[in-house]
Amino acid sequence: MDKILEIKDLHVHYYSNRRTVRAVNNLSLDMQRGRVLGLVGETGAGKTTLALSILNMISAPQGKIISGSIRFDNTDILGMSNQELRELRGKDIAMIFQDPMTALNPVLTIGEQIAETIFKHEKVSKAEAWSKAEEMLETVGIPGVRAREYPHQFSGGMKQRVVIALSLACNPRLLLADEPTTALDVTIQAQVLDLMRGLIKTNNTSVLFITHSLGLVVENCDEVATMYAGEVVEYGTVKQVFGNPLHPYTKGLLGSLPDYSEGSPRLRPIPGLMPDPTNLPKGCYFSPRCPNVMPKCHELHPENSSIEGHLVKCHQYQENLHVEQSI
Amino acid sequence: MSNNQSELPILQVRNLKKYFHVAKGTLHAVDDISFDIKKGGTLGMVGESGCGKSTTGRLLVRLHESDGGSINYNGIEITKASHKDMKMLRTKMQMIFQDPYSSINPHHTVSSIIGEPLKIYKKVRNMQEYEEKVRSLMETVGLADRLYDAYPHELDGGRRQRIGIARALALEPQFIVCDEPVSALDVSIQAQILNLLMDLQESLNLTYLFITHDLSVVKHISDDIVVMYLGQIVEKANTDELFKHPIHPYSKALESAIPIPRLNARKERIILKSEVVSPIDPKPGCRFAPRCNYAIASCGESDPILREVCPDRFVACHRAEMFV
Amino acid sequence: MSNQTFLRFFKRQSKNISQFWRQFSRNKLAVASLILVLIFALIAIFADVLYSYDFVTSNSLENALLKPGETGTVYFQEKDIEHTFILGSDNYGRDILGRLVHGARISMIIGFVTVAMAVVIGGILGAIAGYKGGLFDTIIMRLTDIILSIPTILMSIAIVAALGNSFFNLLIAISTSLIPGYIRIVRASIISIKDQEYVEAARVIGAGDFRIVLKHILPNITSPIIVQSTLNVGSSILSASWLSFLGLGILPPKPEWGNMLSEAREFIQYAPHLLFAPGIAILLTVLAYNIIGDGLRDALDPKLRR
Numbered sequence: 033m034d035k036i037l038e039i040k041d042l043h044v045h046y047y048s049n050r051r052t053v054r055a056v057n058n059l060s061l062d063m064q065r066g067r068v069l070g071l072v073g074e075t076g077a078g079k080t081t082l083a084l085s086i087l088n089m090i091s092a093p094q095g096k097i098i099s100g101s102i103r104f105d106n107t108d109i110l111g112m113s114n115q116e117l118r119e120l121r122g123k124d125i126a127m128i129f130q131d132p133m134t135a136l137n138p139v140l141t142i143g144e145q146i147a148e149t150i151f152k153h154e155k156v157s158k159a160e161a162w163s164k165a166e167e168m169l170e171t172v173g174i175p176g177v178r179a180r181e182y183p184h185q186f187s188g189g190m191k192q193r194v195v196i197a198l199s200l201a202c203n204p205r206l207l208l209a210d211e212p213t214t215a216l217d218v219t220i221q222a223q224v225l226d227l228m229r230g231l232i233k234t235n236n237t238s239v240l241f242i243t244h245s246l247g248l249v250v251e252n253c254d255e256v257a258t259m260y261a262g263e264v265v266e267y268g269t270v271k272q273v274f275g276n277p278l279h280p281y282t283k284g285l286l287g288s289l290p291d292y293s294e295g296s297p298r299l300r301p302i303p304g305l306m307p308d309p310t311n312l313p314k315g316c317y318f319s320p321r322c323p324n325v326m327p328k329c330h331e332l333h334p335e336n337s338s339i340e341g342h343l344v345k346c347h348q349y350q351e352n353l354h355v356e357q358s359i
Numbered sequence: 360m361s362n363n364q365s366e367l368p369i370l371q372v373r374n375l376k377k378y379f380h381v382a383k384g385t386l387h388a389v390d391d392i393s394f395d396i397k398k399g400g401t402l403g404m405v406g407e408s409g410c411g412k413s414t415t416g417r418l419l420v421r422l423h424e425s426d427g428g429s430i431n432y433n434g435i436e437i438t439k440a441s442h443k444d445m446k447m448l449r450t451k452m453q454m455i456f457q458d459p460y461s462s463i464n465p466h467h468t469v470s471s472i473i474g475e476p477l478k479i480y481k482k483v484r485n486m487q488e489y490e491e492k493v494r495s496l497m498e499t500v501g502l503a504d505r506l507y508d509a510y511p512h513e514l515d516g517g518r519r520q521r522i523g524i525a526r527a528l529a530l531e532p533q534f535i536v537c538d539e540p541v542s543a544l545d546v547s548i549q550a551q552i553l554n555l556l557m558d559l560q561e562s563l564n565l566t567y568l569f570i571t572h573d574l575s576v577v578k579h580i581s582d583d584i585v586v587m588y589l590g591q592i593v594e595k596a597n598t599d600e601l602f603k604h605p606i607h608p609y610s611k612a613l614e615s616a617i618p619i620p621r622l623n624a625r626k627e628r629i630i631l632k633s634e635v636v637s638p639i640d641p642k643p644g645c646r647f648a649p650r651c652n653y654a655i656a657s658c659g660e661s662d663p664i665l666r667e668v669c670p671d672r673f674v675a676c677h678r679a680e681m682f683v
Numbered sequence: 684m685s686n687q688t689f690l691r692f693f694k695r696q697s698k699n700i701s702q703f704w705r706q707f708s709r710n711k712l713a714v715a716s717l718i719l720v721l722i723f724a725l726i727a728i729f730a731d732v733l734y735s736y737d738f739v740t741s742n743s744l745e746n747a748l749l750k751p752g753e754t755g756t757v758y759f760q761e762k763d764i765e766h767t768f769i770l771g772s773d774n775y776g777r778d779i780l781g782r783l784v785h786g787a788r789i790s791m792i793i794g795f796v797t798v799a800m801a802v803v804i805g806g807i808l809g810a811i812a813g814y815k816g817g818l819f820d821t822i823i824m825r826l827t828d829i830i831l832s833i834p835t836i837l838m839s840i841a842i843v844a845a846l847g848n849s850f851f852n853l854l855i856a857i858s859t860s861l862i863p864g865y866i867r868i869v870r871a872s873i874i875s876i877k878d879q880e881y882v883e884a885a886r887v888i889g890a891g892d893f894r895i896v897l898k899h900i901l902p903n904i905t906s907p908i909i910v911q912s913t914l915n916v917g918s919s920i921l922s923a924s925w926l927s928f929l930g931l932g933i934l935p936p937k938p939e940w941g942n943m944l945s946e947a948r949e950f951i952q953y954a955p956h957l958l959f960a961p962g963i964a965i966l967l968t969v970l971a972y973n974i975i976g977d978g979l980r981d982a983l984d985p986k987l988r989r
Binding site: 446508523 | 695880881885886888
């Protein structure tokens with residue numbers, strides 16, 4: 033199948049107060065074109081860092097991409113010049129940030145903000161850019177005439193729709209959506225995601241959907257990757273991972289949700305906390321909290337095992353299934 | 360769900376109102392709501408932002424003064440309670456806040472935050488008793504003993520929320536308003552804290568008002584649920600009943616909007632139209648009508664009244680009979 | 684048990700202090716300024732030991748306008764002694780360094796007392812304005828606006844002219860100009876903290892207004908007040924200087940850096956050391972306090988921490 037994104041052995045570190053935060057550790061991930069990949073993890077797993085790395089937007093000197101490769105549609109992102117990156121961002125790869133309140137410039141009208149990105153990336157006149165902006169607003173359910181208004185005149189849900197319109201304005205091949213609806217009410221979230229699904233289908237956009245909500249992944253994604261302490265611990269189609277979760281962390285997450293514990297009065301949380309990224313444990317990062325931990329888990333870091341494309345990084349599966357290096 | 364819920368209401372709220380005066384007019388935050396909470400039970404209060412649930416919680420512990428209506432706790436009228444009565448009531452009614460980062464003072468240590476209520480009410484006679492009581496509270500909520508002198512910024516959200524819970528328990532209250540206590544926490548920590556809250560309810564015979572926007576959480580922890588929309592109660596029912604069969608169109612939309620982390624779980628979803636109406640100087644008529652897929656002209660003429668459309672099911676909708 | 688509690692308290696406070704010092708000491712200039720200020724303070728405290736007060740105020744005209752390093756004979760305590768004028772002598776034959784040393788004492792007193800008065804008065808007014816709001820707030824803020832709208836020089840002159848030319852009135856005049864700053868800082872801090880969730884939480888557990896202000900609000904405002912105060916000590920000393928320069932406040936023969944400057948004016952041409960000595964003293968002191976103030980602000984700012 034055609035791969036739009038290939039990430040191999042990525043390491044990203046942040047530096048704070050003489051300590052090194054290992055945000056992304058030896059991460060490898062592939063995305064198929066035209067599909068929606070859900071990236072699930074809790075706070076501190078490294079999801080946003082990964083998204084920023086794809087756009088090569090990790091700011092020095094606090095952060096640095098130490099090693100690894102990121103190939104977008106067969107182009108090496110990490111080797112690109114600043115000029116090339118600027119042309120890429122917004123046009124070929126777009127990003128939706130989490131908080132709609134701060135993603136829009138309060139002193140420009142929303143029409144100006146959308147038109148600006150169109151004008152910068154496509155060879156059209158300013159007038160044409162403006163009318164295209166109005167069109168984009170219509171596609172997200174906002175009357176085109178409102179392009180003349182300022183962000184503060186819109187509600188949270190509408191602002192997020194504007195941000196979506198902004199990100200899709202130049203018809204990007206890849207959309208990075210970082211918790212696009214977390215700040216919204218649940219009924220508005222349903223409206224906004226419904227809309228997004230339609231637009232993505234029409235334009236055949238590939239989407240990296242970052243979220244901590246497993247429910248949203250089931251409903252909006254084709255594939256899913258679970259992230260823990262800076263690496264992907266499980267990957268597969270939604271059917272594979274939710275139908276047969278393999279990694280103990282994925283199982284733990286699913287098990288701790290209220291919905292899943294139907295019938296039993298107590299929930300089953302994962303004991304303990306995420307490891308300190310400045311001091312990761314030896315061996316498997318999840319070993320201190322794993323219910324199925326074995327002695328080798330504390331010593332040796334697991335490699336990817338695979339059954340028919342369902343990847344999992346866990347020692348339990350390395351004996352039974354054939355061992356495969358990360359793709 | 361609690362096991363020792365009695366049939367007697369410990370809290371009775373009638374026609375409660377709270378209005379805020381803003382530049383554009385009067386904001387109807389809480390607009391004539393009435394409900395009961397049974398002793399030992401949990402009432403879930405759900406709704407989205409702006410529905411008035413947080414304001415209601417604060418009215419119950421008198422952080423706001425109401426603009427009308429009554430709140431009766433165990434026979435005492437809270438809205439009219441004197442300063443002295445209020446001081447006594449505070450030992451019975453406590454609150455757990457949503458944001459574990461802003462609800463505890465960053466300059467105070469864990470022990471001084473938890474122990475402050477003890478000092479205010481002089482519940483302990485000397486330093487030794489104080490320390491014993493604080494350490495015991497820490498143990499009850501699962502905070503490691505070595506954190507006695509720690510500062511909040513050294514701890515994660517889950518531990519900070521435990522500090523807030525320990526503080527709420529210090530005066531041995533009977534009733535606790537839980538204002539979105541797990542919304543700001545990671546999924547796996549949410550489960551830990553919810554378990555803690557349920558265990559505490561069991562062992563200390565507590566009554567909870569559990570405010571949240573997360574339906575999956577409220578389903579797990581409440582006996583009865585009140586659904587709020589723009590300051591009004593639109594539906595009131597037993598939890599199981601409500602989830603099995605929501606009647607009010609908003610309850611239905613809310614329930615259908617929850618993302619379910621199971622394959623093949625949802626067949627269809629109700630998508631609402633347009634935007635939420637402004638809570639400032641609302642016009643007469645059903646406030647949900649502009650977004651309702653079933654609204655007819657007459658819905659906009661008068662306010663629907665919360666009425667019992669079938670045994671123990673209260674709905675505020677002109678066309679409720681259609682959905683029963 | 685009690686002893687253990689105190690022990691823990693001290694251990695915790697010393698951890699805080701050492702953490703603060705680590706931050707502060709990153710700013711080498713601030714540390715140098717601190718050392719300078721401490722030296723000046725020591726000199727001020729031990730002024731009498733270095734130079735007796737009478738020595739510094741008595742005249743001996745035959746020693747007038749000696750250059751720095753020159754010696755002269757001085758009749759002191761019924762004896763004639765040989766004395767080296769390290770920084771020279773002024774037009775009355777008085778040892779300039781000696782006068783500087785005693786002037787330091789006066790400047791220090793002025794600096795600290797005026798700031799202390801302003802913190803207390805400004806703090807209380809700001810607290811009332813911020814916490815109570817409403818009419819109190821309006822009245823106090825308008826008062827602040829009035830004080831701020833009058834140029835400091837004019838106001839000081841007016842106060843001293845009205846109340847008389849005494850040391851105490853000088854302190855009142857200077858501290859009045861500092862009060863609005865503190866009112867604003869305290870009021871702004873209180874307003875920003877008043878609606879924080881932890882203040883609400885304190886109310887729910889039964890805390891009264893007094894406890895809330897004392898335990899929850901004050902700890903948050905100490906750092907902006909400390910920073911503002913160090914900056915104000917410098918500016919107070921400067922204010923005292925130009926007030927005496929203008930002939931108000933401390934008048935000769937009392938040694939005060941400002942009036943020393945004033946007297947030096949006539950002799951700029953042929954005895955510039957009369958001007959440089961007090962001038963540089965004022966410059967270094969005010970500069971040092973300002974740098975310390977900046978360093979404190981950076982060290983106490985939680986955002987820059989760690």
